[in-house]
Amino acid sequence: MKDSNSEFQTALGENAKQVTDMLDALMPLTDTPEARVVDAMRYASLAGGKRVRPFLVTQSAALFGVDSTSALRAAAAVEMVHCYSLVHDDLPAMDNDDLRRGQPTCHIKFDEATAILAGDALLTKAFEVLAAPQTHSDARVRADLVLALAKAAGDHGMVGGQMMDLWAEQNDLNVAQITRLQRMKTGDLIAVSAEAGAILGKASEEARSALHAYAHDIGLAFQIADDLLDVEGDAALVGKATGKDADANKATFVSLLGVDKARQQAAMLSEQAAGHLEMFGEKADLLKELARFIVERRA
């Protein structure tokens, strides 16, 4: 158990480095007058983060023997979408956050206009990367990746979830509504990260469904863990303000279920997630470790 955990931590750290290197290579510095937007894109995406979504892409891709350049390009594309969503969510008109991963948010470091544009450009770049021949020799794979990511990120996925989140500030949500909100806001992007490997590897429907079910469960577990951190976490460790949900009087899994039941629910989902991966045997051990990590993390 101790060994598998340290193996997992090593793999997670190595993946984060490789993904950062890929992002760096995909968004080179320029000295043209529009360089500011590239600087902001890099600022918003190169520094830190555990790169959980990219890890899902590369680990699911590894199940099917996908080559590492393909997997890392797809991983970088998913991370670009994640980072764009953070930049826009942090804007004054949205969540109005000054701090992210312990650093000034993009619109504080640059300015609002640049942050809006950097988010737009990161989102656009994600699709450019996926559609480029370097990502996969089979154009159907590339088109499928674009389609799956766009669905997960758009008005019926992440953006819709963020809209619903703003709506939730004025409305009392029940557990079913919060589950749907979180499935859209964060779950769909997590799910498509795990599915990306199956798309890249032209996996069977069965394998793709198993990864989807796994990702669905860890997505929800991830969110419950996030809500728990917001209540119990240390702002210095978490790298952003905590207690914000309660201050905003927002319903969360924790406010609806209570701390103990929320923690049980997260643990149950984590175990259930790992169960979906039985068909892959030992090859999926790191993905199973990830399911554990997600509910046990302290930041």
Added chain:
Amino acid sequence: MKDSNSEFQTALGENAKQVTDMLDALMPLTDTPEARVVDAMRYASLAGGKRVRPFLVTQSAALFGVDSTSALRAAAAVEMVHCYSLVHDDLPAMDNDDLRRGQPTCHIKFDEATAILAGDALLTKAFEVLAAPQTHSDARVRADLVLALAKAAGDHGMVGGQMMDLWAEQNDLNVAQITRLQRMKTGDLIAVSAEAGAILGKASEEARSALHAYAHDIGLAFQIADDLLDVEGDAALVGKATGKDADANKATFVSLLGVDKARQQAAMLSEQAAGHLEMFGEKADLLKELARFIVERRA
């Protein structure tokens, strides 16, 4: 001349209606809690506009016998990107415009957060539409469309141009810099609109290059005409505030070249654009009319 002009006006109007119908079908109303973002996407894209970019898509597609559903879906995707860019450009942190096509801008009608999200979702939807099998049976065509649109819209295209435009408020630009700025900010999306038909129709490199050259010229002519309208236009007709560039002390083609030389330049580009289409014969008559229309329009 009179007849070809009225034929052109009819074709432009019919195309606008078909594109609006397609946009309507691609973004159906919902009654879920996130409906607000869909309402805002529809508000920002269904009302009006001459639909010049979609017209370029459908007319260039017609040169190669592309079926109308494919062409209209690609046309709608390009228009979604155009409309998202208007929504974000109008935001308080950017150009801070209250009026667009004679109507309240999206953030005035809804609110800033919703406008940011609606723009994000329109951009995302464009790629979803292009990547979907309904757009073309050949996945390579779909991936190529995504790649071309993403390049035209991203940090080396439209978004980079908008960044450069903000930079230009503090810097004096010469004609070469303005030309590059406008090529990125508006020209690249116009160029990809005309190229989309060639991609859909799997046209020869020669045909694609001819359409690119045509679109490059009309893109610049379009911008010069826009600058002329900003100086000479009637705000009621144009549907937005005029005289803004001069108020902002922004260099434009007109401020650098003077009105007469700018008008000559636009006319020359329009004629040159039509010349690039000789290889298509009469089939390209409407595209040639469009080149004329762009420099002669009064709004």
